[in-house]
Amino acid sequence: MSGTAIPGLHLTQIGRENFLLEPSRALDISNGDELLVKILQRLQEARAGTLYYDLADLPLIEPLYYRWLNMLARACRAVNVAMVCIRMQPTAAFALSRYMQGAPDFAVGQGVKQ
Amino acid sequence: MAKQTKNTSKILIELLKLQIGHVSQRIEQEGQMVFGGSNLLEPDEIADLSVQFLQLLVALLESRDPDDDASPQFHALEMFFNNLSKQILVRGGRIEDLVRYIQFMQHTLIDALGEDQNTKVEDARAILLYLSSLFNELVLAVFQAYLSEKERTIWAQEAELRETSTPITEIWDGVLTLPIIGTLDSSRTMIVMEALLNRIASERANAVVMDLTGVKNIDSQVSHHLIQMVRAIQLMGAEAILTGIRPEIARALTSLNIDLGNVTTRATLSDGLKEAFRRMDIQVSHKAA
Numbered sequence: 001m002s003g004t005a006i007p008g009l010h011l012t013q014i015g016r017e018n019f020l021l022e023p024s025r026a027l028d029i030s031n032g033d034e035l036l037v038k039i040l041q042r043l044q045e046a047r048a049g050t051l052y053y054d055l056a057d058l059p060l061i062e063p064l065y066y067r068w069l070n071m072l073a074r075a076c077r078a079v080n081v082a083m084v085c086i087r088m089q090p091t092a093a094f095a096l097s098r099y100m101q102g103a104p105d106f107a108v109g110q111g112v113k114q
Numbered sequence: 115m116a117k118q119t120k121n122t123s124k125i126l127i128e129l130l131k132l133q134i135g136h137v138s139q140r141i142e143q144e145g146q147m148v149f150g151g152s153n154l155l156e157p158d159e160i161a162d163l164s165v166q167f168l169q170l171l172v173a174l175l176e177s178r179d180p181d182d183d184a185s186p187q188f189h190a191l192e193m194f195f196n197n198l199s200k201q202i203l204v205r206g207g208r209i210e211d212l213v214r215y216i217q218f219m220q221h222t223l224i225d226a227l228g229e230d231q232n233t234k235v236e237d238a239r240a241i242l243l244y245l246s247s248l249f250n251e252l253v254l255a256v257f258q259a260y261l262s263e264k265e266r267t268i269w270a271q272e273a274e275l276r277e278t279s280t281p282i283t284e285i286w287d288g289v290l291t292l293p294i295i296g297t298l299d300s301s302r303t304m305i306v307m308e309a310l311l312n313r314i315a316s317e318r319a320n321a322v323v324m325d326l327t328g329v330k331n332i333d334s335q336v337s338h339h340l341i342q343m344v345r346a347i348q349l350m351g352a353e354a355i356l357t358g359i360r361p362e363i364a365r366a367l368t369s370l371n372i373d374l375g376n377v378t379t380r381a382t383l384s385d386g387l388k389e390a391f392r393r394m395d396i397q398v399s400h401k402a403a
Contacts, residue, residue, distance in 0.1 A: 096349055
């Protein structure tokens, strides 16, 4: 396993083609484009197949953050990486289900599939 | 309360001192008839009631202003009846009996006044007015206690009903079932969703089978809540399977333009469970003969 530091995010390779992305409180999604490029660069270098986005520490997902997740998922798809949001909190799922329209661009799971 | 003179409280205290034994005995006898027959109160408790009531009444009459319904003495008397009311209700008694018992207390005091030959007409009138006003306040206190106790009971029953009307069961490792019966309004949806999403997280459930057999009709608000629940389940990484959709519900969903394209549906709860097992690679088969 190896870790890469991107401001506000920690990207770790787990297994051959899988990456785990853990956002911290310092994550500033107003710099979304910059972050996105850095993430995709790292994923492409390692020929990643799946990106697991860990939402365990996020009690709430507001519309802005939801847009960021969708944008990242679409960008990942463009470089042939599937994005799976994992460990969404009940409070976040409840809030998100109230305002989201249609299906999200990312897949969801309970954890990393081995 | 009706204004009384210093004289009326003095006369009442004298009257009670002279006839305390008789008054106390009559109130106790009435208490035995009202509460003793139905075993609501023990004989000792009934005897104590009568003594306590008279002690509190004398304390009120001896206070600086017996008319002051904000005085500690009046409050003590009020609380005495308030507690008695709760005690009687908790033990299954009727509020009517308690009110009759309080009225009997008042009549006993009026009878005692009638037996006293020395009281002047104007004093007797003032005492009657005072007693009437005092006992009205006490009956109100009893009704207030009764209402708050009833409200508490209703609230507890509602909470219990909410709890039992949405039984979430882990029917298999990682498979939850939720039969929905009745109407899904906003507040119930919140309660169901909170309980369901927490269960998905704690049990790490992979599939939730929501059975709608008990849903008789559906409107746009209910269908919206249903879709919201399905979305939230899916966001938690679990599969949502809807079962038991009646033809009339299906027709209503169609006319409400609700698209169940992204939702797995099965005819019966049994089919829904089979689908959940299939997705989890669980095989349930008859034991080989």
